[in-house]
Amino acid sequence: MTRRTIEIWVGVFIAGGIAALFMLAMKVSNLSTYTGNEGFEVTARFEDISGLKVRSPVTMSGVRIGRVTKIDFDDQALQAVVTMRIDRQHKTLPKDSTASIYTAGLLGEKYIGLEAGGEEESLQQGDEIQLTQDSLVLEKLIAQFVSSFIESGGKSKAE
Amino acid sequence: MTDNDTSLVQIRDLHFSRGNHMIFDGVDLEIRRGRITAIMGPSGTGKTTLLRLIGGQLKPQTGSVVVDGEEVNTLRLGPLYQLRKRMGMLFQNGALLTDMNVFDNIAYPLREHTRMSESLIRTLVLMKLEAVGLRGARNLMPSELSGGMARRVALARAIALDPMMMMYDEPFTGQDPISMGVLVRLIRTLNDALGLTSIIVSHDIAETCAIADDIYLLSGGKVVAHGTAEELDHSDSAWAQQFLKGEPDGPVPFHYPAPDYFDDLMSMQEAGR
């Protein structure tokens, strides 16, 4: 084995390793769509965000336009404050857009869906989305459904 | 005239032990410049250990080892490595680096320690190989060499940096008569031609006595006799006589220390009963 062949093989090996890392970064992970610190942050207040996590997607018309970056709790207002980062290119979202928490599928992950309003002015860094709709909690729904069913059932028996 | 002018290595009151096993118990030695000094003794008397002490690979518990005016056992690593560049050592099995061929093995110390051009290195390596008669074997790998050839290659490597002294660790063990003769001649001629000081550690009496100027006999961690080959021949030390003549019994008993033979046999029978 000459010095030349060894060096060529080592070169192939290192190039292959770096190519593999590159593939993991670009093709497997979110680096290609990663915005890092670019874009702008807006906040929204919710009564109930159960299931929403940091890094959950923010979508509009089903297209992901950002991610949740921080979830805080406001001790005064007793509300959840969700900070989300909107990708840089979406500069023209109307200021009166609505933020709702949805579930992907019946049991899937939670995400924030934005619905466009009609205002001319657009969302800026640090703005707060005023109109929000809370997360639907399955247990609450079922509880409501069951109690209303029992009520109506009780009435029908009494009659 | 100081000690340093005539003798290259002085060992004073050397004590060395491994665990509870005492190997040297007050050894005094002097190796004179330009001569071949043999250190002989039965197996297990720490002859190889002595070479390692001289080379600074081991440190004595007490006493001092002085090589060319420098006290080896107190040297820091840097100066010790500088000193070792002037020492050559031939290991028992050659200790060639197995991942390179004969040529690269001999070029190794030159490449590590000098900034010579490759063409100069090539010239030097071929000169050393010619001296040991193996110029034609330069492209062989160490695994393709016979034991005697490996030792000659190792010898060429040891003299690559033109050391002031050479240490031979059992150079004759396990050699056929021809390669033994070759090695004996090589050690003598190299010593005289290069102006070396040589130390041979061995228990091959005939070969060693043939070339050694001074002989030290070691036993039980002490020097028991010292002198030229003739002087030792006529020495009145019973131990030296036994060792040099190879008698089976004498001051060194034939039997390993054991309880009485008869008692031992009887107790065996009792145990078997």
Added chain:
Amino acid sequence: MLESLQRLGRKGLAFFQRLGRGHILLWDILAGLSSLLPRPHLVIVQVYSVGVLSLLIILVSGLFVGMVLGLQGYNTLVNFGAEESLGTVVALSLVRELGPVVTALLFAGRAGSALTAEIGLMKATEQLSAMEMMAVDPVKRTLAPRFMAGFISMPLLAAIFSAVGVLGGYFVGVGLLGVDEGAYWSQMQDNVDIYDDIQNGVIKSLVFGFVVSWIAIFEGYDCIPTSEGVSRATTRTVVHSALAILGLDFILTALMFGD
């Protein structure tokens, strides 16, 4: 009673002595790394024997592990109608766990044992001693390049393992089982994070590379220089490396993904 206590004490002392020697050696190796800068060829040769020669086993194992993940993942996910998430399952298991851990285990078996045997035999045949007598520091000249090569090779091998595994999962999932190709890649990209997952996986493999190389080199350097001693040291390298990898993997996982 007293005797067994003494035996325990002796074993404990021997253990701590070994631990101490291991750390001293590591320190010497790290201190010797700077001497490699002017002589990169020493490292390149070792990257060849440690990395390039491990490539085949890594490629084959990575492909098969990925394919098995594709099959198993599909069979479980299809029960929940979530076979679209196959890409996520395959990629996350590979990048976070299997890539670094399986690569490190294979690396310990393939390259670590070879390192130990090589260094142990160099010691047994007095080559290391001969170097010392030629005024060449064997730690700098022989051990440091091998350590560096292990440290460099391991993350590259792990990355190759994971990448090949993702492709293996793709062949099985998309090619054989009919998962939608777009879903395979997009679900993967949505759920694998460059920092949380890929970077942490690379950190794991760097730690494993460090530890396995250290263990392999120390076992070789510290072995009893006989054929039996070398064979014991080689076994110890594989066993200790495997234990260290799995133990460290738990600790690292707890630190990285624990919250």
